[in-house]
Amino acid sequence: MNITVTAPTTVFLYSLLLGIGLAAVYEFIRMLRAAGLKQTYAIIITDILFLCFAGFCTFIFALGFLNGKVRFFILLGEIVSFVIFRYTVGELLSHVYSKIFKILTIILLFVTKKIKKLLKKLLQFVLVPLYNISEHKRLKKEKKGLVNDKHKRTRVSKSRAGKHKEKKAPNP
Numbered sequence: 001m002n003i004t005v006t007a008p009t010t011v012f013l014y015s016l017l018l019g020i021g022l023a024a025v026y027e028f029i030r031m032l033r034a035a036g037l038k039q040t041y042a043i044i045i046t047d048i049l050f051l052c053f054a055g056f057c058t059f060i061f062a063l064g065f066l067n068g069k070v071r072f073f074i075l076l077g078e079i080v081s082f083v084i085f086r087y088t089v090g091e092l093l094s095h096v097y098s099k100i101f102k103i104l105t106i107i108l109l110f111v112t113k114k115i116k117k118l119l120k121k122l123l124q125f126v127l128v129p130l131y132n133i134s135e136h137k138r139l140k141k142e143k144k145g146l147v148n149d150k151h152k153r154t155r156v157s158k159s160r161a162g163k164h165k166e167k168k169a170p171n172p
Helices: 006-035 040-066 072-087 089-144
Strands: 146-149 152-155
Touching (some): 006 040, 006 089, 072 089
16 A cells, blocks of 8 residues: 555545544443442443553554554554543533533433332222231131130130139138
8 A cells, every 4th residue: 555645644644533432432431430330340241341442443454544554653553532622522511421420310210209109009909908807807706716826826714714713702
């Protein structure tokens, strides 16, 4: 491939675009972190995956434009555009999606509060009749003479039920 003066300039401009694309991918990763992916191992894994992805993209870029030779100006173009994007557009986007996440959390809390109230009413609607049924069964068992004494059902004898004869004390 003949390299002319315009070819390195064109490749450098394309490397600027590649750096912007990589910064957009990294901004997506930052958005995931802002949404709640804040564990140390998750951050390390996403950073390593991003670095592998960026290296692969740089290699494919160099393979397509410079026969696989990674030149310094390609890396410089990627890094410059990445940093500029990150500290300009990236900061604006982080403010936008942080506000979006705050609004979404408020909406989510509101919805979960309403769902909890609805479930509470639904459970009361279902459980009160069930409680009444079980209370009715318990009362029936008490009438029949079954007593629930510490999870042990025993038959109440008639003498314990209050139908026993009183003994008179002997006269001195």
